[in-house]
Amino acid sequence: MADYQLFIGGAYVDALAGETFETNDPATGQKIGDVAKAGREDAQRAIEAARKAFDEGPWPKLSGKERGAKLNQIADLLDAKAEKFAEAEARDGGGTIKKATFADVPGASSAFRWFARMAEEQPDEVEVPGSPFPPSQNWVRYEPFGVTTGIIPWNFPLIMASWKLAPALAAGNCSVIKPASLTSITALMLGEVFQEADLPPGVANVIAGPGGTVGEELASNPLVDKTAFTGSTEVGRRIMQLASGTVKPVTLELGGKSANIVLDDADLDIAAACVLFGTFFHNGQVCESGTRALVHQSVYDEFVSLLVDRAGKMVIGNQMDFATDLGPLVSRSQVETVERYVALGRDEVGEPICGGNRPEGLADGLDPNAFYNPTIFSGVDNKAKIAQEEIFGPVLCVIPFADDDEAVAIANDSIYGLGGGVQSGNLDRARAIAARMRTGTVWINDYHLISPERPFGGYKQSGIGRELGVAGFNAYRQAKHVHANPGGSRDNYMHLAALSSNI
Numbered sequence: 001m002a003d004y005q006l007f008i009g010g011a012y013v014d015a016l017a018g019e020t021f022e023t024n025d026p027a028t029g030q031k032i033g034d035v036a037k038a039g040r041e042d043a044q045r046a047i048e049a050a051r052k053a054f055d056e057g058p059w060p061k062l063s064g065k066e067r068g069a070k071l072n073q074i075a076d077l078l079d080a081k082a083e084k085f086a087e088a089e090a091r092d093g094g095g096t097i098k099k100a101t102f103a104d105v106p107g108a109s110s111a112f113r114w115f116a117r118m119a120e121e122q123p124d125e126v127e128v129p130g131s132p133f134p135p136s137q138n139w140v141r142y143e144p145f146g147v148t149t150g151i152i153p154w155n156f157p158l159i160m161a162s163w164k165l166a167p168a169l170a171a172g173n174c175s176v177i178k179p180a181s182l183t184s185i186t187a188l189m190l191g192e193v194f195q196e197a198d199l200p201p202g203v204a205n206v207i208a209g210p211g212g213t214v215g216e217e218l219a220s221n222p223l224v225d226k227t228a229f230t231g232s233t234e235v236g237r238r239i240m241q242l243a244s245g246t247v248k249p250v251t252l253e254l255g256g257k258s259a260n261i262v263l264d265d266a267d268l269d270i271a272a273a274c275v276l277f278g279t280f281f282h283n284g285q286v287c288e289s290g291t292r293a294l295v296h297q298s299v300y301d302e303f304v305s306l307l308v309d310r311a312g313k314m315v316i317g318n319q320m321d322f323a324t325d326l327g328p329l330v331s332r333s334q335v336e337t338v339e340r341y342v343a344l345g346r347d348e349v350g351e352p353i354c355g356g357n358r359p360e361g362l363a364d365g366l367d368p369n370a371f372y373n374p375t376i377f378s379g380v381d382n383k384a385k386i387a388q389e390e391i392f393g394p395v396l397c398v399i400p401f402a403d404d405d406e407a408v409a410i411a412n413d414s415i416y417g418l419g420g421g422v423q424s425g426n427l428d429r430a431r432a433i434a435a436r437m438r439t440g441t442v443w444i445n446d447y448h449l450i451s452p453e454r455p456f457g458g459y460k461q462s463g464i465g466r467e468l469g470v471a472g473f474n475a476y477r478q479a480k481h482v483h484a485n486p487g488g489s490r491d492n493y494m495h496l497a498a499l500s501s502n503i
């Protein structure tokens with residue numbers, strides 16, 4: 001029996017083929033446990049469990065209030081188990097225990113609470129008065145799609161799982177989600193919570209396994225009515241192709257290369273903190289990271305030296321220690337990807353002004369090959385590959401600009417449009433710039449703050465659709481118009497007289 005099993009049809013089970021894979025603490029390489037490795041046939045049985053739960057089970061027939069109550073119960077249970085989930089999240093993915101405690105677990109439970117509220121408050125049937133075809137009445141019903149699937153990345157598994165499951169369930173769908181293999185355990189652990197909450201079997205299923213088989217099945221299986229994906233833009237394109245076979249609606253949350261604009265009227269001290277947090281939080285392994293800092297030329301030198309000074313103060317070490325700011329990257333191969341980009345940056349731009357190497361002097365037991373120093377390239381041309389491509393690591397490009405128009409032009413010169421920031425002492429000026437940025441979220445004098453009440457998603461190649469907010473709830477419902485003629489007299493059928501007088 002695997003240490004972490006698949007959660008299908010309300011029960012924990014091994015993969016049909018009995019296969020497992022190891023999951024490790026990236027900081028030390030120590031094994032955490034064996035995870036059941038689903039194959040295509042496990043994905044199919046999870047989809048069938050969800051289909052059965054939707055077609056025959058009670059879930060879609062419950063009232064919004066009843067579904068909301070269940071989701072609130074799930075949120076309460078998650079909060080009650082916060083320590084256990086936070087520890088597993090930090091150990092498995094290398095994110096700091098601070099992040100897991102203050103962002104991941106509360107981020108997940110608050111998503112369940114928000115969508116509970118959506119289920120309770122959003123009407124599922126709305127009268128449309130004043131029919132143009134009297135005496136008919138018309139109403140719009142908002143109905144679940146049926147079976148939804150969610151495929152999620154390795155950087156925020158618990159939050160990403162909740163962003164896919166909570167709105168799907170709130171709207172009355174039944175769902176299957178697949179976490180990334182590097183970080184699957186907390187998503188699988190959600191099964192415990194669903195069991196304790198007495199969620200009907202098959203309503204929520206979680207399976208771990210390779211994207212190329214399990215993920216492809218979730219995006220293409222004809223029993224699936226809608227699919228939602230968070231991950232790289234490259235795989236997002238593949239998901240669209242797979243979903244097109246049965247014309248499934250897709251929600252895609254993809255990559256980013258966001259610009260954080262520092263104006264000449266900014267409080268440079270605080271702006272430096274916002275830029276560093278915006279870039280290096282979770283080692284830059286965050287889709288909306290502000291990895292391009294655009295800095296007004298009149299404050300450029302002063303600002304860059306503030307950045308270098310502060311970056312050097314970040315504490316790198318064991319992610320399980322509350323004093324640590326930067327833990328390991330998620331995997332050795334992610335460190336190697338960062339190294340390839342830093343080598344490219346050295347060719348394109350020159351020596352980084354800080355970092356550019358693995359840290360030395362880490363505590364015993366920590367693998368130095370799993371860590372990377374925060375790295376800053378200054379004087380970067382926005383056309384450089386390191387300014388255009390998503391690195392997904394602790395690398396910041398600093399780019400000078402002369403005026404607001406140029407800042408906006410550089411910010412928008414990207415295939416991506418996920419996040420962005422404006423650091424300024426003048427809210428009106430910052431607001432005008434935010435309005436011109438072609439991106440799904442802009443933080444003024446802040447960064448990275450996401451809440452379930454507000455929509456999140458990308459412009460351009462950063463994605464399609466929105467998660468969270470009211471839009472994120474409606475992404476899991478479809479509208480049905482019902483037209484009701486009271487019948488009776490032929491006078492009530494005016495279109496027959498007008499359009500089909502011979503029948």
Ligand code: NAD
Nearest residue numbers: 152153154179180211215216231232235253254255256287
């Ligand atoms: P990835 O695209 O490699 O994998 C994401 C998920 O897709 C994983 O579960 C993987 O197993 C699965 N997958 C891989 N190939 C597949 C296929 N052919 N068919 C179906 N599923 C497949 O991304 P990652 O490396 O896990 O995460 C990093 C990426 O995710 C970055 O590009 C980052 O920007 C993006 N991301 C975006 C957001 C957002 O909200 N926009 C949030 C987090 C991460």
